[in-house]
Amino acid sequence: MHHNVSNNYGNDLQTCSDVRHQQNMPETPGSFADMKELIERKMRSVEEFIEIIYLGKPDGPTCHTGMETCYYTSLNALLPDSKVEQNKLAMTTLYSLESTITQRKLEVAETENEKPSWTKRLLLDNSLLCSKIREEADELCRTLEENEDKSGAASEMADVLYHALVLLAVKDVKVEDVFQVLRQRFSKSGIEEKSSRKST
């Protein structure tokens, strides 16, 4: 029997259970099966194998190596160098912008030497912030509808990202929290996810 464990990292890498299967090792208690909460246990037939997918909150290490997760190999290790550099740059850019916005949030309380700042204006005015996010999203759509060039789309997306990051700062949500949600969705198609919502 083939087991597959999907954890909240959602990466599509070989799991401990795959290894156990290939090496004819038995499943042991205390491996992935120990979970605080089993969110979902799904079985499906994949060619001649039965695949069991567990979605849960692990209670301790889930990997037979003692690591928190089987997915301790960074995805970057499997990617060509150029792709790794691209990933790092994207992360650095977003985290750096998040850090500037957080700094502005701290500065909002300071009244001395107040420098003009668009971010501060947004942080202090939810209705301005929301109207800018809607406006920027609309402008992004128009780059498609009106067949604008790539640079226009990139520039409008930058506006959407920046304004959305300010909203996250107001809500005290970290960009990492958003990435985590995205990672959890790696293993599921959007169509599948939507139909599972209807059945609940």
Ligand SMILES: N=c1c2ncn([C@@H]3O[C@H](COP(=O)(O)OP(=O)(O)OP(=O)(O)O)[C@@H](O)[C@H]3O)c2ncn1[C@@H]1O[C@H](COP(=O)(O)O)[C@@H](O)[C@H]1O
């Ligand atoms: N990334 C941005 C960023 N993107 C857009 N904006 C501002 O958002 C405002 C609205 O942008 P728009 O281009 O939509 O302006 P608009 O008046 O609607 O013009 P149109 O689109 O209608 O032509 C402008 O004042 C822009 O300068 C930004 N303001 C700040 N940042 C980042 O935040 C940092 C801190 O900025 P301050 O808070 O101003 O110090 C900056 O160093 C940047 O890194």
